[in-house]
Amino acid sequence: LGELVDRYLDHCAATMAPQWVHNKRLLLDKYLLPFLGESTPIKQITAARIEAYQRERLQTVKPRTVNIETHHVLLAMLRKAADWGMIPETAIPKVKKLREEEGRLRFLSTEEIVQLRETAAQLSPAVETFVMLGLFAGLRAGEALALRWQDVNFDQRFLTIAPRHDWTTKTRRTRVVPLNDELFTYLKRRRESNPETERVIEVSYEGMKKRFQRLVKLAGLPTAGEEKVTAHTLRHTFASHLVMAGTPLYTVAALLGHGNTETTRLYSHLAPSHLQEAVNGLKYGG
Numbered sequence: 001l002g003e004l005v006d007r008y009l010d011h012c013a014a015t016m017a018p019q020w021v022h023n024k025r026l027l028l029d030k031y032l033l034p035f036l037g038e039s040t041p042i043k044q045i046t047a048a049r050i051e052a053y054q055r056e057r058l059q060t061v062k063p064r065t066v067n068i069e070t071h072h073v074l075l076a077m078l079r080k081a082a083d084w085g086m087i088p089e090t091a092i093p094k095v096k097k098l099r100e101e102e103g104r105l106r107f108l109s110t111e112e113i114v115q116l117r118e119t120a121a122q123l124s125p126a127v128e129t130f131v132m133l134g135l136f137a138g139l140r141a142g143e144a145l146a147l148r149w150q151d152v153n154f155d156q157r158f159l160t161i162a163p164r165h166d167w168t169t170k171t172r173r174t175r176v177v178p179l180n181d182e183l184f185t186y187l188k189r190r191r192e193s194n195p196e197t198e199r200v201i202e203v204s205y206e207g208m209k210k211r212f213q214r215l216v217k218l219a220g221l222p223t224a225g226e227e228k229v230t231a232h233t234l235r236h237t238f239a240s241h242l243v244m245a246g247t248p249l250y251t252v253a254a255l256l257g258h259g260n261t262e263t264t265r266l267y268s269h270l271a272p273s274h275l276q277e278a279v280n281g282l283k284y285g286g
Helices: 004-017 018-036 047-057 063-083 110-123 125-137 141-146 181-193 203-219 231-244 248-258 261-269 272-280
Strands: 158-161 177-180
Touching: 004 018, 004 063, 018 047, 018 063, 018 141, 047 063, 047 141, 110 125, 110 203, 125 141, 125 181, 125 203, 125 231, 141 203, 177 248, 203 231, 231 261, 248 261
Parallel strands: none
Antiparallel strands: 158 177
């Protein structure tokens, strides 16, 4: 197993964004390897052992976390082992995902958006740009930090989020996000003041994480608990306000770059008026 982990992480480093590789390495080193054992033959990682791991982890973390560890990391790695001929495909354990409870979706209110933007503008141009790209384009943190000026089309007013040799998107797909008036004007001004830089935000992932935490604290927004504001809250805010404004879920899914609309379904409860309109139009010849 230890040999597979090394090869798998090398593969990830060549095909995924640095933060995804870092997260996978952390989960493997801290949880999966200590439980399964580095010297364990790959063929001995059975469904029963994985289910035992699930039961142990469920004592301290939520089902969603366990699903990420077992399906997005461990089983993904075993599928790659099969691709490499290290094990037959029939040896890949069949393990069901745990049922996940849908919690409340945290997004910023209009008042909170104003607080965050005003504080970000006072803090630094890099932080303000990060906030703008999250709120007005729905970019993931990694996407915002990997964005280059050549990805910004000022003539036709859109951003291109696409995999490249040194970085890839979460879904490994390309998408185009239109620039609304406010984001277009803001980025145009930023580019004019920074004509020599390659990236739109010249800050590392870890560096922005620390700066964003400081931003939230200075803005007087929650830093813990269910109401906690994280960088991903910006993306939820973008999607949530679009849905509340009447934007179809399929369109929101395209803007977010979701691999399927099932993920976007999390926002469906924010569009009750459209559900009402649907049932109001139901007629049975009466």
